[in-house]
Each structure stands twice: as C-alpha cells, then as structure tokens.
Amino acid sequence: MEIITGGVTAAKGFKAVGICAGIKKGKKDMAMIASEAPCTVAGTFTTNIVKAAPVKWDREIVTNSESVQAVVVNSGVANACTGEEGYGYCKDTAQVAAELLGIQTDAVLVASTGVIGRQLPMDKITEGVKCMVPLLLPTIEAGSSAAEAIMTTDTVKKEIAVTVPIGGKTVTVGGMCKGAGMIHPNMCTMLSFVTTDACISKEMLQKALSAIVKDSYNMISVDGDTSTNDTALVLANGMAGNKMIDEEGEDYQNFYQALEYVSIYLAKQMAGDGEGATALFEVKVIGAESKEQAVILSKSIITSNLTKAAIFGHDANWGRILCAMGYSGAQFDPEKVDLFFESAAGRLQIIENGVALDYSEEEATKILSEKAVTAIADVKMGTYSATAWGCDLTYEYVKINADYRS
Amino acid sequence: MEIITGGVTAAKGFKAVGICAGIKKGKKDMAMIASEAPCTVAGTFTTNIVKAAPVKWDREIVTNSESVQAVVVNSGVANACTGEEGYGYCKDTAQVAAELLGIQTDAVLVASTGVIGRQLPMDKITEGVKCMVPLLLPTIEAGSSAAEAIMTTDTVKKEIAVTVPIGGKTVTVGGMCKGAGMIHPNMCTMLSFVTTDACISKEMLQKALSAIVKDSYNMISVDGDTSTNDTALVLANGMAGNKMIDEEGEDYQNFYQALEYVSIYLAKQMAGDGEGATALFEVKVIGAESKEQAVILSKSIITSNLTKAAIFGHDANWGRILCAMGYSGAQFDPEKVDLFFESAAGRLQIIENGVALDYSEEEATKILSEKAVTAIADVKMGTYSATAWGCDLTYEYVKINADYRS
Numbered sequence: 001m002e003i004i005t006g007g008v009t010a011a012k013g014f015k016a017v018g019i020c021a022g023i024k025k026g027k028k029d030m031a032m033i034a035s036e037a038p039c040t041v042a043g044t045f046t047t048n049i050v051k052a053a054p055v056k057w058d059r060e061i062v063t064n065s066e067s068v069q070a071v072v073v074n075s076g077v078a079n080a081c082t083g084e085e086g087y088g089y090c091k092d093t094a095q096v097a098a099e100l101l102g103i104q105t106d107a108v109l110v111a112s113t114g115v116i117g118r119q120l121p122m123d124k125i126t127e128g129v130k131c132m133v134p135l136l137l138p139t140i141e142a143g144s145s146a147a148e149a150i151m152t153t154d155t156v157k158k159e160i161a162v163t164v165p166i167g168g169k170t171v172t173v174g175g176m177c178k179g180a181g182m183i184h185p186n187m188c189t190m191l192s193f194v195t196t197d198a199c200i201s202k203e204m205l206q207k208a209l210s211a212i213v214k215d216s217y218n219m220i221s222v223d224g225d226t227s228t229n230d231t232a233l234v235l236a237n238g239m240a241g242n243k244m245i246d247e248e249g250e251d252y253q254n255f256y257q258a259l260e261y262v263s264i265y266l267a268k269q270m271a272g273d274g275e276g277a278t279a280l281f282e283v284k285v286i287g288a289e290s291k292e293q294a295v296i297l298s299k300s301i302i303t304s305n306l307t308k309a310a311i312f313g314h315d316a317n318w319g320r321i322l323c324a325m326g327y328s329g330a331q332f333d334p335e336k337v338d339l340f341f342e343s344a345a346g347r348l349q350i351i352e353n354g355v356a357l358d359y360s361e362e363e364a365t366k367i368l369s370e371k372a373v374t375a376i377a378d379v380k381m382g383t384y385s386a387t388a389w390g391c392d393l394t395y396e397y398v399k400i401n402a403d404y405r406s
Numbered sequence: 407m408e409i410i411t412g413g414v415t416a417a418k419g420f421k422a423v424g425i426c427a428g429i430k431k432g433k434k435d436m437a438m439i440a441s442e443a444p445c446t447v448a449g450t451f452t453t454n455i456v457k458a459a460p461v462k463w464d465r466e467i468v469t470n471s472e473s474v475q476a477v478v479v480n481s482g483v484a485n486a487c488t489g490e491e492g493y494g495y496c497k498d499t500a501q502v503a504a505e506l507l508g509i510q511t512d513a514v515l516v517a518s519t520g521v522i523g524r525q526l527p528m529d530k531i532t533e534g535v536k537c538m539v540p541l542l543l544p545t546i547e548a549g550s551s552a553a554e555a556i557m558t559t560d561t562v563k564k565e566i567a568v569t570v571p572i573g574g575k576t577v578t579v580g581g582m583c584k585g586a587g588m589i590h591p592n593m594c595t596m597l598s599f600v601t602t603d604a605c606i607s608k609e610m611l612q613k614a615l616s617a618i619v620k621d622s623y624n625m626i627s628v629d630g631d632t633s634t635n636d637t638a639l640v641l642a643n644g645m646a647g648n649k650m651i652d653e654e655g656e657d658y659q660n661f662y663q664a665l666e667y668v669s670i671y672l673a674k675q676m677a678g679d680g681e682g683a684t685a686l687f688e689v690k691v692i693g694a695e696s697k698e699q700a701v702i703l704s705k706s707i708i709t710s711n712l713t714k715a716a717i718f719g720h721d722a723n724w725g726r727i728l729c730a731m732g733y734s735g736a737q738f739d740p741e742k743v744d745l746f747f748e749s750a751a752g753r754l755q756i757i758e759n760g761v762a763l764d765y766s767e768e769e770a771t772k773i774l775s776e777k778a779v780t781a782i783a784d785v786k787m788g789t790y791s792a793t794a795w796g797c798d799l800t801y802e803y804v805k806i807n808a809d810y811r812s
Contacts, residue, residue: 047733048729048732048733049731049732049733049737049738049740050728050729050731050732050740051732078725080725080729081725081728081740081757081760081761081762082761083741083760083761115725116723116724116725116726116728116729117724117725117728117757117761117762118762227729228725228728228729228732305711305803305807306807309803309804309806309807309808310807310808312804312808313807313808313809315808315809317522318522318523319484319486319487319521319522319523319634320522322456322487322522322523322634323454323456323486323522323633323634325455325456326454326455326456326457326634327453327454327455327456331455332455334455334456334487335489351487351523354487354489355487355488355489355523356487356523356524393804393807394804395801395804395805397711397715397804398715398718398799398800398801398803398804399801400715401711401712401715401716401719401799402715402716402718402719402721403719403721
C-alpha cells in the first residue's frame with residue numbers, strides 16, 4: 001500500500017468540485033462528487049433516533065439502488081428536524097443533479113451538515129447544483145476544493161488517498177471528511193466520503209465498510225454528542241479493471257487494508273481537529289479480556305470532560321483516567337492497572353497496579369505538551385485491545401459552541 | 407414542613423466544626439459532625455468500580471454497624487487509588503476520633519474529596535481531628551463552618567434544614583453537601599451529609615434514602631464524570647422523641663417528604679454551583695411512557711456538552727436538545743416532540759411536533775439569560791415524567807479543570 005497525494009478525485013473516473021453557493025457568507029458551502037461510471041455503494045448512518053432528511057434519503061438508496069453515480073453535499077444547514085418538507089428537498093436536489101448529469105434521481109446521494117432545524121434554502125441549492133455540474137474536474141485541486149466546501153467548524157480540510165495492488169492492477173482509495181463538532185459517531189461518522197476505482201461487489205463493499213467503521217469512525221469522539229447527520233459513504237466505480245472482488249481472499253484483504261487505512265486516517269483527522277482542540281488524544285487499552293471491554297474502557301476515557309480538560313492543561317492527572325475507566329460499566333480490577341503516557345517527546349509509566357509511581361511531573365508535562373498524545377492503559381486480563389481517538393477540551397470549544405448559531 | 411435556618415447542626419443533639427488543618431493552603435479543609443446520642447445510619451455510595459478508601463470504610467460500617475456517632479471529612483485529597491495504605495488511614499483517622507469522643511472506632515464514618523491518587527497527610531489529619539473534637543458546637547455557625555470546610559471548587563457552601571411534625575413531635579432534618587466537579591452521581595452524590603433527630607429504624611432510613619437518591623442526587627450532572635468518592639449519609643439520633651418509625655404510614659411519609667426536600671435542595675445546589683457554571687439548567691421530560699424513559703431522556707440532555715455550551719451562550723439551540731434525546735437510547739417519535747423554555751423571565755414554546763415554531767429569538771434569549779433556566783420536553787407517549795439538573799459549560803469549567811492540580 002502506498003500513500004499518495006489527493007482525496008476523492010484520486011481514484012480513476014472520479015470528478016469533484018466545491019463552490020460558494022451563498023448558504024454561508026463568503027465561504028465554500030457546496031460540493032459534488034461524480035463518477036464517469038456507475039458505482040457500487042456502501043454506507044453506514046447515524047443511530048440517533050432523530051435522523052436528518054439526507055440520512056433517510058441515502059439509506060433508502062444504499063439499500064435499494066443497484067448503483068449510484070453522484071453525491072451532492074452542502075454545509076451551513078443540516079436539514080435535520082425539517083419534517084416532510086426537508087425530505088422533499090433531498091429529492092428535489094437529487095433530481096436537479098440527475099437531470100444535468102443524465103442519470104437517474106436515485107443514483108444521486110445527498111448530505112448536509114450545519115444548523116439543525118432550518119429548511120434548506122432551495123433556491124441557492126438548486127443554483128449551486130447547476131453551477132457545479134459544468135465545473136466538475138478529476139484533478140487533485142478539485143478534490144481539495146470539495147473537501148473545503150464541506151467544512152463547518154473544521155480548521156483544516158481532511159483528505160487522503162492510497163493505492164494498493166489488487167490482482168495485478170493498481171486500485172486507488174481516496175476520501176474526504178468533515179468533523180469538528182457533534183462528533184461521537186455511532187455506526188459511522190459525521191460526513192465521510194470515500195471513492196475507489198476498485199471493482200467490488202456491493203455485498204463485499206458493505207461488509208468491509210461495516211467492519212471498518214467499528215475500528216475507525218466509531219472509535220472517535222469530540223464531545224460525546226452523536227449527530228443526527230452521521231454518514232459514511234464509499235463509492236466504487238470498478239475502473240481500476242481488477243477482477244471483481246466478490247468473496248473473501250487476498251484481493252478482499254488488500255482492499256480492506258486500504259479502506260481501513262483511509263478510514264482510520266480520516267477518523268483521526270476529525271478527532272485531532274475537534275472543535276477548539278489543541279491536541280489529538282489517543283487512548284489504547286491493552287490486556288483486555290474482550291474487544292468489547294477494551295472499546296468501552298477506551299471510549300469512556302476519551303469522552304471524559306475532566307480528562308480532556310487535563311490534557312488541555314498538559315496535566316498528568318491520571319486519577320481522572322482511572323475514574324473514567326471505573327464508571328464505564330466495564331469490569332476490571334483497578335488495583336492491577338498500569339498506565340503510561342506517550343508522545344513524540346517520550347514515554348513514561350505513571351501508575352503500576354493502580355498506584356502512582358514516583359514519576360517526574362516535569363517529564364510528564366513535557367510528554368503531554370505535544371500535538372498528539374497517547375495514554376496506554378494495561379488492565380492485565382487478556383490479549384484484546386482497542387484504540388480510541390479524541391481531543392482536549394478547551395476554552396475555544398466552549399466559545400465555538402456558545403456562539404455557533406450567531 | 408417548614409424551612410428553617412441551618413444545616414447539619416439544626417437537628418437536636420448534633421454538633422459540628424470546620425477548621426484549617428493545613429491540607430490546603432489557607433483554606434478550611436477538615437470538618438467533623440458528632441451526635442450526643444448514637445445514630446441509626448443509612449448511606450449510598452458511588453457505583454464507580456474505582457472506589458475511594460473512605461467509600462469502602464463507610465460501606466462496611468453502614469452495612470454492619472448498629473449505630474454511628476461521628477463523621478470526619480477532609481477536602482484536598484480524595485484518598486482514592488491509594489491501595490491498602492489508604493484504607494488503613496481511614497481506620498487510623500476513625501480510631502483517633504473514637505478515642506477522643508469515647509466511642510467505638512466503627513462508630514466513626516470518614517469521607518474525603520480532592521485529588522485522586524495521593525495519600526492522606528496523616529500527621530495533619532491526626533492533628534486536625536485532635537483540634538476539632540474540643541471545638542465541636544451545636545450552633546448554626548458551627549454547621550456552616552463544616553459546610554465550608556468540605557468545599558473544593560465549590561463557590562458557595564451548601565446547606566439546608568427543615569422541620570416536619572411527626573406524631574406530635576417536631577422532627578428536624580438538616581444537611582450539607584459539596585459538589586462542583588466530577589459530578590454525575592450514580593446511586594448517590596459526591597459528598598452529602600444529612601442529620602436528623604427523627605427516631606427511625608435503620609431499615610426504614612435506608613429505604614427512604616435509597617428511594618430518594620434516584621430523584622435527587624442521581625438526577626444531577628456537572629460533567630458526566632461519576633466520582634470515585636460519591637457518598638450520601640443520613641444520621642438519625644432519635645432525639646426528637648417521636649415514636650420510632652419502623653413501617654410505612656403517615657409518619658414515614660412525613661419524614662420521607664422532609665428528607666426528599668433536603669436531598670433535592672442539596673442536589674440542585676450542587677448542579678447550579680457546578681464548576682464554572684453561570685446557570686442552573688433544569689430539564690423536565692413529560693408525557694413519557696415510563697419513568698425510566700423520562701430519566702434517560704432528561705439525563706441525556708443535561709449531559710450534552712453542546713446543549714450546555716448553548717445554555718452558556720443563552721442560545722435557544724433546540725436542535726442540540728432533540729439530538730441529545732435522539733442518541734440517548736430511549737425510544738420516542740421525534741416528530742411528536744414539543745419543547746418549551748422557561749425561567750423567571752417567562753415561558754416560550756420553541757418546537758411543536760418536532761418542527762420549529764416561528765418563535766422570537768430575542769424572547770428566547772431573554773428567558774435563557776436568567777440564573778436558572780428550564781427546558782421542558784413533552785414526548786406525548788404517556789403520563790410519566792422526570793426532572794434532571796445540570797449547568798452550563800463555560801470557559802471557567804475548562805480553566806478550573808486544566809489547572810486543578812496546580
């Protein structure tokens with residue numbers, strides 16, 4: 001597997017574009033991805049009972065359509081809690097795009113992110129789609145432009161692409177996502193779009209995505225709030241020319257590895273660029289007696305406000321980590337736990353068998369002052385492990401979210 | 407029932423004291439409550455697997471001792487994650503107090519709050535106990551002094567007392583507590599101490615407390631972090647002279663009402679004085695099909711960081727409330743939900759059947775700018791309801807918790 005420059009336009013046959021449609025003042029707010037050839041599609045969506053209209057639209061299409069060929073995304077308005085009217089706007093948007101692209105309406109996926117409860121400004125959306133279709137390009141810059149247009153409170157655009165040899169052909173997998181706030185995905189993330197030129201059956205594509213979300217998007221949290229709009233989509237147009245992957249085996253494994261790499265990279269990007277974050281906070285729980293136990297423990301730590309505030313303060317306040325493990329609901333023996341902090345600045349053991357070692361606070365603070373810090377908790381019960389990603393809790397997070405709508 | 411001035415010394419026969427023992431610089435950090443007569447005791451404790459040493463000590467005593475007569479509390483150090491050594495210090499503290507008071511060691515409860523992972527400075531604790539015993543007084547001021555000594559990041563001391571007629575006698579119930587951070591009690595709260603001169607059997611006292619914590623302490627959250635030290639204790643010394651309450655009936659109901667009032671008052675005090683809070687945030691879920699559903703929904707809203715930040719910003723960001731209900735795990739129909747905001751400044755309906763009304767943002771902001779604000783969500787499924795209390799998420803919360811140990 002090789003990491004290459006690019007995002008959703010890296011794979012053969014995919015074009016993209018990002019524009020200012022006037023939904024947000026002076027910022028890019030609409031993006032489109034389109035494929036030359038029909039694509040197999042897989043998707044996972046929010047488990048929040050309150051599902052945004054585009055989630056309902058896409059879920060319907062992912063379940064029932066044979067193939068899709070385009071995705072229209074807007075930021076600024078989430079089209080959530082908008083009733084029948086909001087759902088109708090998804091269809092209207094898809095229809096406009098479909099006519100211009102010469103494809104079926106049910107070959108167009110839509111996604112929205114932004115304020116909950118407002119209706120889409122359909123005049124701007126319609127004009128936006130009309131403006132975007134002729135601007136679609138297969139270039140790296142066009143992909144980046146799309147990644148920029150889906151940002152809300154994100155501070156950087158998030159994209160990645162890799163190539164992997166499959167059955168003598170080079171398959172490319174590229175993606176983009178947006179995160180920042182209301183990020184605590186359950187089954188998938190806020191908005192993530194991955195394109196690939198792999199030739200793979202719908203069943204195997206969904207199988208790969210469903211397995212991978214558990215170790216990538218579902219393992220991150222910015223604020224514990226599971227969004228109404230979480231959507232992860234993978235579009236595969238088959239243009240790499242590899243023999244169709246329709247069963248497990250070496251080809252599937254190679255593809256899986258590439259999709260997993262892209263997904264974990266995008267998930268970590270979202271965690272590290274959480275609203276107001278100054279650091280990516282990685283938590284590894286090792287020595288667990290089951291995968292589930294490791295997942296529960298690691299997610300409890302990354303969602304603890306007190307732990308997140310301590311990370312912001314570069315404070316090795318390990319008691320908060322042990323406390324968060326203790327109320328997680330998972331069973332373990334606190335008096336067996338070892339805890340380490342690790343970053344580019346070094347590695348330090350803080351507690352052994354549940355009790356503090358005589359470590360240097362100065363050294364701990366140095367380790368915790370890096371842009372990416374890791375806590376490793378060994379519960380010494382078995383061989384399972386899990387890694388979760390979050391970020392610190394900062395003044396800026398509060399500022400962003402006290403002011404968001406204004 | 408009548409509300410009177412006072413706290414833990416309001417009931418007959420209870421003395422208290424709060425002093426500076428030198429654990430925290432220049433602040434009161436030790437308190438003691440003692441009763442002239444042996445007390446029946448009830449307690450509930452944290453469900454965190456990581457239990458502080460004093461929680462283990464007290465649980466043992468509440469379960470096995472016939473009566474207790476004193477409580478020794480320190481702030482500054484939590485005596486959590488301190489192993490066998492920390493547990494031994496609980497016994498040592500109780501022993502010193504017992505000798506000076508002329509009672510059994512297992513009649514002395516202990517409680518600690520503060521930094522996790524440090525051992526108690528036993529020289530200071532021992533000197534503190536020796537200093538406190540001769541200073542114990544039955545005055546209102548002495549009770550207040552104890553309430554002050556158990557504060558950590560609390561900004562105000564929290565106490566309350568009520569009287570209630572029971573079988574022709576006047577029974578007094580008074581209490582104090584501390585809250586502020588790591589507050590998301592499960593089975594009980596950080597530290598809450600209630601004293602009463604009621605004559606009540608151990609069984610009925612525990613029954614009342616266990617029922618009441620579910621609607622009081624267990625319904626508040628400051629930061630979603632369930633502490634290692636949560637402890638709620640009720641001491642009843644029988645000196646009001648009422649006929650012993652040893653079964654359900656009018657006397658039990660009167661006592662229950664008084665204890666419930668005191669517990670809810672203290673719980674709300676903790677929520678409103680959450681670390682960095684500028685407002686008490688009350689959430690009522692009504693029209694639920696079960697009590698459990700109402701509890702899950704209301705607690706999900708008060709723990710949502712995004713909702714809490716919106717309350718800080720006086721922003722009627724109702725989408726975040728609906729979102730938090732949606733990911734709570736409780737089933738309901740989002741398209742049936744009505745939502746209202748209410749405070750001393752008025753009451754306003756924001757959404758009807760899941761969709762926003764054409765309400766005035768200006769009026770909403772006015773309502774949300776009060777010191778205590780309420781959100782009422784009607785899910786229109788039945789007749790059950792629940793009320794939860796939290797607070798807003800502020801810069802100050804982050805500041806306090808990024809700096810706490812230093």
